[in-house]
Amino acid sequence: MTGTISTTLPADDRSEAIKAALVRRHAASGDRLCEMARYAVAAPGKLLRPLMLMAAAEAVGGSADVALPAAVAVEHLHVASLVHDDIIDGDDERRGRPSVQAHYGVAEAIVAGDALLFDLFAAVSESSAPPRVVLAVVSEFARAGVDLCRGQVLESLMTPPAAGRSGSALEEYFGVAENKTGALFRAACRAGALLGGGSAEQAELLGEYGHHTGVAFQMFDDLLPYLASRSGKPDVSDAANLRPTWPVLLAHRTGTAEHRQAVETALSGALDPAETLELLRFAVAGSGALMIARRGAHDRVRLAVARLGELPGAAAANRLAAIAEIAADRDC
Amino acid sequence: MTGTISTTLPADDRSEAIKAALVRRHAASGDRLCEMARYAVAAPGKLLRPLMLMAAAEAVGGSADVALPAAVAVEHLHVASLVHDDIIDGDDERRGRPSVQAHYGVAEAIVAGDALLFDLFAAVSESSAPPRVVLAVVSEFARAGVDLCRGQVLESLMTPPAAGRSGSALEEYFGVAENKTGALFRAACRAGALLGGGSAEQAELLGEYGHHTGVAFQMFDDLLPYLASRSGKPDVSDAANLRPTWPVLLAHRTGTAEHRQAVETALSGALDPAETLELLRFAVAGSGALMIARRGAHDRVRLAVARLGELPGAAAANRLAAIAEIAADRDC
Numbered sequence: 001m002t003g004t005i006s007t008t009l010p011a012d013d014r015s016e017a018i019k020a021a022l023v024r025r026h027a028a029s030g031d032r033l034c035e036m037a038r039y040a041v042a043a044p045g046k047l048l049r050p051l052m053l054m055a056a057a058e059a060v061g062g063s064a065d066v067a068l069p070a071a072v073a074v075e076h077l078h079v080a081s082l083v084h085d086d087i088i089d090g091d092d093e094r095r096g097r098p099s100v101q102a103h104y105g106v107a108e109a110i111v112a113g114d115a116l117l118f119d120l121f122a123a124v125s126e127s128s129a130p131p132r133v134v135l136a137v138v139s140e141f142a143r144a145g146v147d148l149c150r151g152q153v154l155e156s157l158m159t160p161p162a163a164g165r166s167g168s169a170l171e172e173y174f175g176v177a178e179n180k181t182g183a184l185f186r187a188a189c190r191a192g193a194l195l196g197g198g199s200a201e202q203a204e205l206l207g208e209y210g211h212h213t214g215v216a217f218q219m220f221d222d223l224l225p226y227l228a229s230r231s232g233k234p235d236v237s238d239a240a241n242l243r244p245t246w247p248v249l250l251a252h253r254t255g256t257a258e259h260r261q262a263v264e265t266a267l268s269g270a271l272d273p274a275e276t277l278e279l280l281r282f283a284v285a286g287s288g289a290l291m292i293a294r295r296g297a298h299d300r301v302r303l304a305v306a307r308l309g310e311l312p313g314a315a316a317a318n319r320l321a322a323i324a325e326i327a328a329d330r331d332c
Numbered sequence: 333m334t335g336t337i338s339t340t341l342p343a344d345d346r347s348e349a350i351k352a353a354l355v356r357r358h359a360a361s362g363d364r365l366c367e368m369a370r371y372a373v374a375a376p377g378k379l380l381r382p383l384m385l386m387a388a389a390e391a392v393g394g395s396a397d398v399a400l401p402a403a404v405a406v407e408h409l410h411v412a413s414l415v416h417d418d419i420i421d422g423d424d425e426r427r428g429r430p431s432v433q434a435h436y437g438v439a440e441a442i443v444a445g446d447a448l449l450f451d452l453f454a455a456v457s458e459s460s461a462p463p464r465v466v467l468a469v470v471s472e473f474a475r476a477g478v479d480l481c482r483g484q485v486l487e488s489l490m491t492p493p494a495a496g497r498s499g500s501a502l503e504e505y506f507g508v509a510e511n512k513t514g515a516l517f518r519a520a521c522r523a524g525a526l527l528g529g530g531s532a533e534q535a536e537l538l539g540e541y542g543h544h545t546g547v548a549f550q551m552f553d554d555l556l557p558y559l560a561s562r563s564g565k566p567d568v569s570d571a572a573n574l575r576p577t578w579p580v581l582l583a584h585r586t587g588t589a590e591h592r593q594a595v596e597t598a599l600s601g602a603l604d605p606a607e608t609l610e611l612l613r614f615a616v617a618g619s620g621a622l623m624i625a626r627r628g629a630h631d632r633v634r635l636a637v638a639r640l641g642e643l644p645g646a647a648a649a650n651r652l653a654a655i656a657e658i659a660a661d662r663d664c
Contacts, residue, residue, distance in 0.1 A: 033478075033485045084446060088439040107420040110442065111484045114416060114449065118477030121453050125471040131463035138470050139457040145450030146365075149443045153365045156439065 014064060018050045021072045025123065036104055036112040037119070040079050043095040046330075048217070049074045049184060052323055053192040056206045058316035059308070062196020069127045070137055070195055074188045076120035077141060081148055083113035088152075091237050117145070129195050137191040144187035151180025160267040161244050161252040161260075169249050177218040177246075178211070185214030205307050209320060212304035217327040219297040222246045225277060226284045227331075239266070239280055240273035247284045247293040255287030297328040346396060350382045353404045357455065368436055368444040369451070372411050375427040378662075380549070381406045381516060384655055385524040388538045390648035391640070394528020401459045402469055402527055406520045408452035409473060413480055413516075415445035420484075423569050449477070461527050469523045476519030483512025492599040493576050493584040493592075501581050509550040509578075510543070517546025521652075537639050541652060544636035549659040551629040554578045557609060558616045559663075571598070571612055572605035579616045579625040587619030629660040 019042075026038040050071035057067035083100045085091070087109050092102035101109035124141060127134045155176045161169045189210030193203035222245035225238065238245055244252075244267060252263040259282075265271070266279040284290050304324045308317040351374075358370040382403035389399035415432045417423070419441050424434035433441035456473060459466045487508045493501045521542030525535035554577035557570065570577050576584075576599055584595040591614075597603070598611040616622050636656045640649040 031482065031485070032489060033482045036485075081446075084442050088442055107488065108485065110416050110420055111481045114413075114445075115478050115481035117446065117449055118474050118481065120474075121470055122474035122478065125467055125474060131467045135457055135463045135467050135470070138453055138467070142450050142452075142454035142457060146447050146454065149447035149450065150363065150365045152443045153363070153368075153440065157364065 014051060014054055015047055017064075017068065018047050018054075018071055018075065021068055022075060025072060025119070032108075033112065033115055036100060036108060037116055039103065040083055040100050040112060040116060041076065043079075043097055045075070045079075045095055046326075047075060048323060048327065049078050049188045052185065052210060052213070052320065053188040053195075055316045055319045055323065056189045056192025056198075056210075057196030059206065059311040059313040059320060060193050060196040060198030060202045061312045062192075062198065066127065066129055067192050067195045069123050070141075070191050073120040073123040073141060074184070074191065076116045076123065077145060077148075077184060080113045080116035080120070083109055083116065085152075087113075089237055089241055127195065133194050136194050140187040140191050140194075144183040147179045147183035151176050151178070151183070154179060155243065158244055160242065161249055161263055169244060170246075170253065173244070173246055173249055174215070177215050181218035181221075182211045182214035185210040185217065202311065205310065206320075209304050209308060209324070212300050213324045213327050216297045216300035216304060216324065219246050219293065219300060220328045220330065222248075223290070223293050223297065224331075226281055226290055236273040236277050239277035242267050242269055242276070246296075247289050248280055250289035250293050250296075251280075251283040251287040254289055254292060255283055259283040259287040301325060301328045346383060346386055347379055349396075349400065350379050350386075350403055350407065353400055354407060357404060357451070365444065365447055368432060368440060369448055371435065372415055372432050372444060372448060373407065375411075375429055377407070377411075377427055378658075379407060380655060380659060381410055381520040384517065384542060384545070384652060385520040385527075387648045387651045387655065388521045388524025388530075388542075389528030391538065391643040391645040391652060392525050392528040392530030392534045393644045394524075394530065398459065398461055399524050399527045401455050402473075402523050405452040405455040405473060406516065406523065408448045408455060409477060409480075409516060412445045412448035412452070415441055415448065417484075419445075421569055421573055459527065465526050468526050472519040472523050472526075476515040479511045479515035483508050483510070483515070486511060487575065490576055492574065493581055493595055501576060502578075502585065505576070505578055505581055506547070509547045513550035513553075514543045514546035517542040517549065534643065537642065538652075541636050541640060541656070544632050545656045545659050548629045548632035548636060548656065551578050551625065551632065552660045552662065554580075555622070555625050555629065556663075558613055558622055568605040568609050571609035574599050574601055574608070578628075579621050580612055582625050582628075583612075583615040583619040583621035586621055586624060587615055591615040591619040633657060633660045 022041040023038060026034045026041065053071045053074050054064040054067045058064055082094060086094055086099035087101045087106055091099055093099060100112055104112065120141065121138060124134060124138055127137065154172070158172050158176065186207045187210070189206040190203045193206040198206070222238070226247055248263055252260050262279045262283040266276045266283070271279065301324045305321045308321055311317045354373040355370060358366045358373065385403045385406050386396040386399045390396055414426060418426055418431040419433045419438055423431055425431060432444055436444065452473065453470060456466060456470055459469065486504070490504050490508065491501070518539045521538040522535045525538040530538070554570070558579055580595055584592050594611045594615040598608045598615070603611065633656045637653045640653055643649045
């Protein structure tokens with residue numbers, strides 16, 4: 001293992017293979033579009049989705065090699081969504097470097113994201129699997145992409161928590177998480193299963209694993225700004241955008257009147273981002289929501305991995321279990 | 333013919349079939365993402381690309397029906413690029429209505445464009461043609477999409493015309509037009525040919541037709557702000573964005589010192605959009621560039637249609653010829 005994810009994953013060179021394929025894809029031409037695409041995909045990420053896709057292929061008894069083009073594609077999809085997200089959220093930093101929009105400007109970032117998005121389907125179509133299978137993967141990614149967009153729209157429509165409606169706000173939150181994050185994790189795993197020659201039942205089992213892991217990932221992602229020591233993604237982005245994230249909604253539901261008031265004031269839009277985050281931190285930590293939120297993410301992981309033992313490729317299934325653990329316990 | 337394109341096209345109901353399929357695709361769910369997608373695709377457009385795709389399928393002896401999902405897809409691709417273009421150019425009007433970004437805001441327009449883009453691949457993958465053929469169409473659209481993005485980046489890198497370099501500026505212009513517009517017209521025709529069961533040679537012939545028609549379309553598009561009577565697209569957009577378009581470059585190359593100076597002053601960025609356009613109009617009309625530009629677009633159309641007679645479906649080939657004529661002689 002090359003250290004991209006964590007030393008708890010078995011040592012192998014899959015991360016390196018994915019990274020090399022990502023950069024190679026945009027090295028052919030020296031033009032500006034290629035340069036931007038390379039800039040976007042070469043930033044050090046965790047590569048969770050492509051690693052899951054390859055492990056899913058192996059878990060059903062297939063080879064990782066046949067899944068590599070689709071692994072490259074799923075990372076493209078993820079990166080394209082980040083490039084556009086950073087425009088929407090006004091985030092200038094991504095993965096420890098200037099975001100594409102900060103580095104190249106908004107107009108170029110819109111176009112670069114679009115190009116990555118188109119190119120992911122070119123990458124998938126280069127798979128060596130039977131056309132019928134590759135076409136099913138195209139469909140998985142296309143539908144997951146639409147779901148991801150739907151999740152973003154649902155997120156933008158979320159209303160701040162108010163007295164008496166914490167329950168429906170939590171429901172809204174999970175609707176967002178399932179679309180925005182769960183759908184692509186699910187598609188990655190289903191694609192891997194299909195490319196690895198798995199049955200419809202195995203694809204469904206792995207899709208469920210991906211879905212729950214994705215939701216756990218999102219739950220943990222929303223916890224990150226409230227953990228004591230961490231690095232990476234700017235803390236204030238969600239707070240600056242007044243998003244009622246999971247720990248915040250939990251604090252509103254489980255906290256005292258003071259915590260509830262803190263949440264409502266923080267998300268009213270009257271404070272600056274740093275003050276907003278400080279007030280939310282007070283509510284999340286003080287109400288005990290942090291602990292409940294963390295446990296919730298772990299519960300999801302348990303649900304995700306529950307049936308992995310039914311798959312023929314035990315080593316790959318173990319790797320999937322390890323990825324799920326990391327999804328809900330990481331520092332960036 | 334339902335009047336969508338022009339009364340010079342033979343009467344048929346293909347436009348209506350495409351329009352109905354476009355709206356039907358986003359009618360299933362009542363959510364906001366569907367609403368935005370429907371708003372974007374339902375605006376009255378000329379449907380040139382999907383009509384070409386269906387005619388290409390018929391020109392090689394195939395059925396229009398099998399090509400309908402891909403026809404819907406190619407219009408999605410076009411509309412998605414317009415939705416994002418209008419953000420980049422700051423255009424508030426599109427097809428006589430508020431643009432998606434003006435109507436829903438920039439953030440939602442980014443997401444809506446992305447969703448259309450994903451959904452086009454979902455639409456293609458629903459084709460009833462053999463998987464191998466459908467996968468080839470996926471690849472055509474994916475690569476055309478990347479080319480379209482490349483054309484946009486090349487356009488943003490174009491430098492204003494200056495003394496002694498009109499020639500290379502014209503070369504740059506055609507590089508932009510071929511990528512930004514020609515590539516998708518080409519892909520539409522190639523896709524139609526493949527879905528219609530055409531040979532590789534027929535796909536290539538139709539691809540060339542699409543390529544030249546697309547470039548002619550772009551050449552004529554750039555002429556529109558300089559024609560006496562017209563409607564539709566806001567005149568000042570290209571001028572406001574200081575784009576050295578084809579007639580402007582021609583005016584710079586063929587005009588007097590006064591016309592050249594007018595072009596250079598107009599594109600210096602020192603004037604407001606209306607003044608810029610007025611100065612460019614003076615140069616384009618006064619230099620005779622308007623007539624040369626118009627003739628150039630017609631020459632391209634002749635090149636486009638030259639080999640259509642070799643195709644077995646004569647009626648469809650005639651329809652393609654009529655579409656090419658319209659591409660280079662329209663009022664919006």
